[in-house]
Amino acid sequence: MLRIAVPNKGTLSQPASQMLRDAGYRQRTDPKDLICRDEANNVEFFYLRPRDIATYVGSGDLDLGITGRDLLVDSGVPATEMLDLNFGGATFRWAAPDGALSSADEIGGKRIATAYPGVVERYLAEHDLKAEVVRLDGAVENAVRLGVADLIADVVETGATLRQAGLVTLGEPLLRSSAIMIGPAEGSAPAGVSQLIRRLQGVLVARSYVMLAYDVRADLLDSAGALTPGIESPTVSPLHREGWVAVQAMVPRKDVHRVMDELYELGARAILVTDIANCRL
Numbered sequence: 001m002l003r004i005a006v007p008n009k010g011t012l013s014q015p016a017s018q019m020l021r022d023a024g025y026r027q028r029t030d031p032k033d034l035i036c037r038d039e040a041n042n043v044e045f046f047y048l049r050p051r052d053i054a055t056y057v058g059s060g061d062l063d064l065g066i067t068g069r070d071l072l073v074d075s076g077v078p079a080t081e082m083l084d085l086n087f088g089g090a091t092f093r094w095a096a097p098d099g100a101l102s103s104a105d106e107i108g109g110k111r112i113a114t115a116y117p118g119v120v121e122r123y124l125a126e127h128d129l130k131a132e133v134v135r136l137d138g139a140v141e142n143a144v145r146l147g148v149a150d151l152i153a154d155v156v157e158t159g160a161t162l163r164q165a166g167l168v169t170l171g172e173p174l175l176r177s178s179a180i181m182i183g184p185a186e187g188s189a190p191a192g193v194s195q196l197i198r199r200l201q202g203v204l205v206a207r208s209y210v211m212l213a214y215d216v217r218a219d220l221l222d223s224a225g226a227l228t229p230g231i232e233s234p235t236v237s238p239l240h241r242e243g244w245v246a247v248q249a250m251v252p253r254k255d256v257h258r259v260m261d262e263l264y265e266l267g268a269r270a271i272l273v274t275d276i277a278n279c280r281l
């Protein structure tokens, strides 16, 4: 049976379970449950702190796990990123009181508060810098105000927490994070892993594409097809009305309104958009 770690709490927990549900797996119904067996799919899910997940996967005690890229880097565990799951996006950044530091080159010799000492120490080593790392569990934005640090390194999503604490970001992000599926760095993947990854890829595609259908005059098909090339190429079927065809193609969700406008301008009619529940490409 495949054994998979899923975040039990925090930002990644709900969307991770939702994605697995969308891929056809059974998930816990009680947020206090720490294990959920999906007999039909031969998978067992273990609900763990996202910060601990790389440890279990890196040691080989669990086959796969969902965690954040920043948490994987912070752990220093040699596990492998297998798939970007496209949720839980955030940057990991330096921040300091406005005007206190003019660039990230000035962090040498300073006191840096963070809940991600592994990420910070890796950056310092890579840039040949020395600084004092003050390890905190959370609410790191308070550390400067309270005098234990000169700057912080923390997760920034909207930036609202930084603003409220009177801090501004400094330089480029140390890294860009999102939820990822991880596996052990070595050894061959156990049976069922490639099917699970394919199912998740199906969910990712279904979320980012819609199915577009429309009718168009056959002599306009080349121009219409250029707007809706699909994945391989659009499906074209004859219509009962002479000289017209029906076209179907997958279109990136973010582009669909522009594409519909352009198709209409071209002369296409009966333009319909439908969600894709799941797919295998």
Ligand SMILES: Nc1ncnc2c1ncn2[C@@H]1O[C@H](COP(=O)(O)OP(=O)(O)OP(=O)(O)O)[C@@H](O)[C@H]1O
Pocket: 009, 010, 011, 012, 050, 051, 067, 068, 069, 070, 071, 088, 089, 090, 138, 155, 156, 157, 158, 177, 178
């Ligand atoms: N707004 C956010 N705040 C915190 N972490 C976020 C945010 N958006 C995305 N993440 C990602 O979630 C992961 C951290 O999850 P974790 O559960 O450890 O902390 P959390 O969501 O802040 O929960 P808590 O602080 O209540 O334990 C990291 O990979 C981080 O990049």
Ligand SMILES: O=P(O)(O)OC[C@H]1O[C@H](OP(=O)(O)OP(=O)(O)O)[C@H](O)[C@@H]1O
Pocket: 137, 138, 139, 140, 141, 154, 155, 156, 157, 158, 159, 160, 161, 162
């Ligand atoms: O850029 P924002 O949208 O404001 O989000 C980022 C903030 O949210 C998280 O804090 P959380 O609420 O998890 O508290 P914590 O620091 O105790 O973990 C994170 O640690 C940042 O402080």
Ligand SMILES: [Mg+2]
Pocket: 138
């Ligand atoms: Mg937090």
